[in-house]
Structures are given as structure tokens and as C-alpha cells.
Amino acid sequence: MRREKTCLGPDEIPIREGFFVFPSRNDGSPRLIGSKCRQCGDVVFPKRKLCTMCDSKELMEEVFIGEKGVLQTYTIVRVAFPNFEAPYILGLVELPEAENLRVLAQIEGCDLDRVRIGMPLALTIGKIKTDPATGKTVIGHKYRPIHEPGPPARAG
Ligand SMILES: [Zn+2]
DSSP: OOOOOOSOOTTEEESSTTSEEOOBTTBOOOEEEEEEOTTTOOEESSOOSSOTTTOOSSOOEEEEEOSEEEEEEEEEESSOOTTSOSSEEEEEEEOTTSTTOEEEEEEOSSOTTTOOTTOEEEEEEEEEEEOTTTOOEEEEEEEEESSOOOOOOOOO
């Protein structure tokens, strides 16, 4: 089974505080940190204090979400911003925790010609880019296919 990252290394920084949690010891999956409305039940990512769906005055509750998702649409980025390694797949991932809950994330572990809309995905934590100021690796949430493609066909 694939081993997920469980902490930041010395040369790594998170893309932003409060976006994700690493897998805990008894649960092998990372999670995104979202917010759930105590009144209407809507779930959002990234987390926020107040619900904009129902304008409830009650503070939203922090929830761990996004372990699994489905690829709703994607683009292949061939000319990237500086410090990103192109080409890569940028996907819009639909999450099951609420209606219309989507996360934009890089898709890793998938050949560019094997990506398809509707593919089931699992959250993973990995390299997003290199930080230009420090040279450190910026770590963030990404998704990968749940059924990883088999070994590449042998050449020749
Ligand atoms: Zn609400």
C-alpha cells in the first residue's frame, strides 16, 4: 500500500496554514480542513467562520473532508507559472460532503493521456511547487487516481 506523507520535512513548507491535516497514526488518509454550517449543513473549503448560503449568525464548525473525490473537469498545464513543474494536470475535484463542493488541485500519479472526467480520486499531500524566496518545497493538497494505472508497457 502507498505510504502517505505524515509530516513536513526540514526543506518543506505548507502552501498555507489550515488547508489540510496529515494522516493520523490510526487513519492512513490526509484530510482537507473545511467548515460546516450548523444551520443549513453546507460544507465549504477552505474553512471560514460564517455561512454565506443561509447567513446563519452561528459560527461554522471545523470538519475534515475531501478524502475522496471525483474528477469533474481538468486542464493540462503545459506552460506553468515560475516554480511549478510543467506539464501537470490541474483538476476540479467534486467532493461528496456537500452539493457543489469542489476543490481545485493538481492531479498526480496519472499519465496525461489517461486522465478522464469522472475518475475516482483520493486526497494526497505532496509537492506543489518550489518556493522562490527560500528554495523550499511547497507542500499542499493534491489528488491521485484511486485505481493507479498498471506498470508501463515494456518498450521494444
Ligand atoms: Zn448555512
